[in-house]
Amino acid sequence: MDNAVATIAPTPLKPIPAPGGPAVQPAAPSGALSRWQQMPLRMQLAALAGVAALIAVLVVMFSGARDSDYRPLFPNLSEKDGGAVIDKLTQLSVPYKFADGGSTIMVPSGRVHELRMKLAAQGLPSTGAGGTIGYELLDKNTFGQTQGQERMRIQRAIEGELTTTIESLEQVKSARVHLALPQTNGFFREQQKPSASVVLTLQPGHTLDRNQIAGIVRLVSGSVPDLTPKGVNVVDSSGALLSGGNDDDGGQGLDSQQLQYRREVEAGNQRRILDLLEPVLGRDNVRASVSADIDFSQVMQTAEAYHPNQGASAPAAVREQRTEQSVQPGSATPSGVPGAMSNQPPVPASAPINGAPQTLQGTQVPGAGGGAERRDSATRYEVDKTVTVTRQVPGSVRRLSAAVVVNNRTTTDAKGKTTTTPLTAKEIEQLTALVQQGIGFNAERGDVVKVINAPFRVEAAPAAEDVPLWKQPWLIDLIKTIAAPLALALVALVIVSKMIRPALTVMLTPPPAPEPGSQLNEAVDDAVALPPPEPPMIMVPGQGDKVDAVRALAKSNPAAVAHILRGWVNGESA
Numbered sequence: 263m264d265n266a267v268a269t270i271a272p273t274p275l276k277p278i279p280a281p282g283g284p285a286v287q288p289a290a291p292s293g294a295l296s297r298w299q300q301m302p303l304r305m306q307l308a309a310l311a312g313v314a315a316l317i318a319v320l321v322v323m324f325s326g327a328r329d330s331d332y333r334p335l336f337p338n339l340s341e342k343d344g345g346a347v348i349d350k351l352t353q354l355s356v357p358y359k360f361a362d363g364g365s366t367i368m369v370p371s372g373r374v375h376e377l378r379m380k381l382a383a384q385g386l387p388s389t390g391a392g393g394t395i396g397y398e399l400l401d402k403n404t405f406g407q408t409q410g411q412e413r414m415r416i417q418r419a420i421e422g423e424l425t426t427t428i429e430s431l432e433q434v435k436s437a438r439v440h441l442a443l444p445q446t447n448g449f450f451r452e453q454q455k456p457s458a459s460v461v462l463t464l465q466p467g468h469t470l471d472r473n474q475i476a477g478i479v480r481l482v483s484g485s486v487p488d489l490t491p492k493g494v495n496v497v498d499s500s501g502a503l504l505s506g507g508n509d510d511d512g513g514q515g516l517d518s519q520q521l522q523y524r525r526e527v528e529a530g531n532q533r534r535i536l537d538l539l540e541p542v543l544g545r546d547n548v549r550a551s552v553s554a555d556i557d558f559s560q561v562m563q564t565a566e567a568y569h570p571n572q573g574a575s576a577p578a579a580v581r582e583q584r585t586e587q588s589v590q591p592g593s594a595t596p597s598g599v600p601g602a603m604s605n606q607p608p609v610p611a612s613a614p615i616n617g618a619p620q621t622l623q624g625t626q627v628p629g630a631g632g633g634a635e636r637r638d639s640a641t642r643y644e645v646d647k648t649v650t651v652t653r654q655v656p657g658s659v660r661r662l663s664a665a666v667v668v669n670n671r672t673t674t675d676a677k678g679k680t681t682t683t684p685l686t687a688k689e690i691e692q693l694t695a696l697v698q699q700g701i702g703f704n705a706e707r708g709d710v711v712k713v714i715n716a717p718f719r720v721e722a723a724p725a726a727e728d729v730p731l732w733k734q735p736w737l738i739d740l741i742k743t744i745a746a747p748l749a750l751a752l753v754a755l756v757i758v759s760k761m762i763r764p765a766l767t768v769m770l771t772p773p774p775a776p777e778p779g780s781q782l783n784e785a786v787d788d789a790v791a792l793p794p795p796e797p798p799m800i801m802v803p804g805q806g807d808k809v810d811a812v813r814a815l816a817k818s819n820p821a822a823v824a825h826i827l828r829g830w831v832n833g834e835s836a
Contacts, residue, residue: 294769305765312761319754323747332359332368335377336387339365343387350381417441424485428460428478433468437461441486457493458482464498472519475504520558523657527554534700535666539693547669547718552701555661561654566647585638662709664701668693669718685715 298306335358336347347367351358356377359368369377381387407415421439428437438461444454460482464470470478479494496505535550668690670682685693694713703709731737816823 297769297771298765301765301768305768308761309765312757315757316754316762319750319757323750323754331371333371333374334361335367335369335374337366339367339387346386347381350384350386351377354380413443413445417443420485424460424482427481428462431474431478433464433470433474434462435465436463439482443486455493456486456489458486458489458495460494460496462496462498462504470504472522479505520556524554524556527556527659528552531662531664531701535664535697538696538700539666539668543668547672549667550697551665553663554659555663557658557660558656559654560656561652563650563652563654565650565652567650582642583638583640585636587636659707661707662701662703664697664709664711666693666697666711666713668713668715670715682717684717690715 424439440459531552539548
């Protein structure tokens with residue numbers, strides 16, 4: 263009987279007409295779709311609303327995770343371009359932030375390149391990424407422009423490109439370049455050299471060293487024809503000159519560079535003193551300070567030295583001249599060069615200091631009826647001459663002053679007691695000599711080194727304030743970071759548990775097993791309906807023996823058991 267019922271139950275049956283009564287309907291379909299259709303309308307609407315809300319929460323969480331990292335879209339934008347860019351971002355529904363006082367627009371890092379291409383297609387920003395106009399001015403040609411206007415556009419384009427390049431440096435926040443390009447003409451002597459001025463606004467807490475300033479000067483001078491580095495002036499936002507001016511004497515001494523060089527010299531000497539004394543006295547037992555007087559003046563000296571000739575072979579002949587003149591006897595014709603030179607009286611003989619005298623031999627005065635003969639010999643000698651040109655390089659140390667303070671000696675006995683004793687005069691003298699050798703002491707230039715011994719006052723460091731955990735900055739930042747995702751996750755959990763889970767439970771729960779009586783009514787062609795089955799028997803303690811006895815009876819006398827079951831089914835009394 264049990265096997266027959268188990269086999270017949272899952273088979274779909276058609277309605278069987280019963281005599282004298284309506285047809286028996288088959289069991290309702292048991293699929294998830296049928297159970298969804300059988301749900302109340304209120305539960306269906308709640309489930310659909312929950313699914314939509316869950317999808318929205320997931321989209322917000324994904325977009326928030328992607329947009330949590332913001333990067334600059336365009337730095338250093340002008341107000342005009344910034345307003346146009348913000349309008350386009352608002353139309354595209356893109357979140358944005360401001361940085362650097364509003365001159366930089368920040369957008370989610372995942373959409374930086376996409377937005378740049380979209381805005382570039384619309385011509386934004388119109389003045390470039392840095393808010394400066396570069397070669398974009400030359401993209402559009404204006405009809406009817408004069409030569410002066412064209413030259414000015416080229417100059418503005420070069421200034422804009424130089425500004426953009428300089429602003430790309432890490433330490434530079436913004437820059438402004440001014441070029442003075444004179445108009446060329448056909449006269450070479452009247453040509454004027456171009457010049458440039460650069461104004462820099464540095465990032466807070468940043469400075470430019472000498473090499474970086476020289477690099478900016480070389481960059482500007484190399485971008486303009488005929489512009490020399492001397493013609494480029496670099497000024498910071500406070501008006502301090504950073505680079506060399508256009509000095510004809512080639513001077514390179516500048517206030518900022520002089521101050522930096524002086525600090526380097528003082529820091530170097532101070533480091534030498536500490537490196538010498540700290541291994542001997544201890545790291546916290548010595549303090550040193552060095553002051554340097556630097557000579558930045560440029561001096562050029564020219565000296566000429568004359569050395570007299572020495573010895574017999576010292577004279578050196580530079581030039582020798584001889585003249586011989588003779589007249590035949592009886593000739594009254596005057597001889598010589600006509601003019602004032604022939605009418606001069608004889609020159610007295612002269613000779614150098616150490617040399618043979620100049621001679622005048624065979625001189626006769628012409629007379630009537632007599633001959634004349636004249637011989638001249640002249641030798642010129644020179645003395646030694648030395649010309650020395652000395653140019654002093656600026657930056658030489660004029661004077662050094664060093665002050666060193668040494669702490670008392672600290673000793674600890676066997677019992678752990680600490681005592682301090684001052685240093686002796688001999689130890690102070692040794693330390694002074696050590697410091698003098700370390701900094702290159704020179705008494706001739708007035709260097710001063712002073713070493714003293716004094717006890718150091720050690721003040722107790724203030725106790726660190728015990729900040730509770732919930733006030734720690736890292737914890738606050740962590741909470742701010744995870745607060746939004748955690749709130750969205752909590753909302754999603756509530757939506758799933760309150761709105762979606764009840765519907766899923768109904769849809770996924772299988773229908774209850776059919777009652778045996780209903781299956782028998784469908785299988786047996788009988789007008790009498792069987793009564794519903796009794797509730798399952800609940801096993802109580804002590805009934806195990808009776809169940810075993812019934813099983814044994816069913817095995818030993820199955821006919822009797824079948825008769826009893828038939829009576830139960832037919833409703834007969836036991």
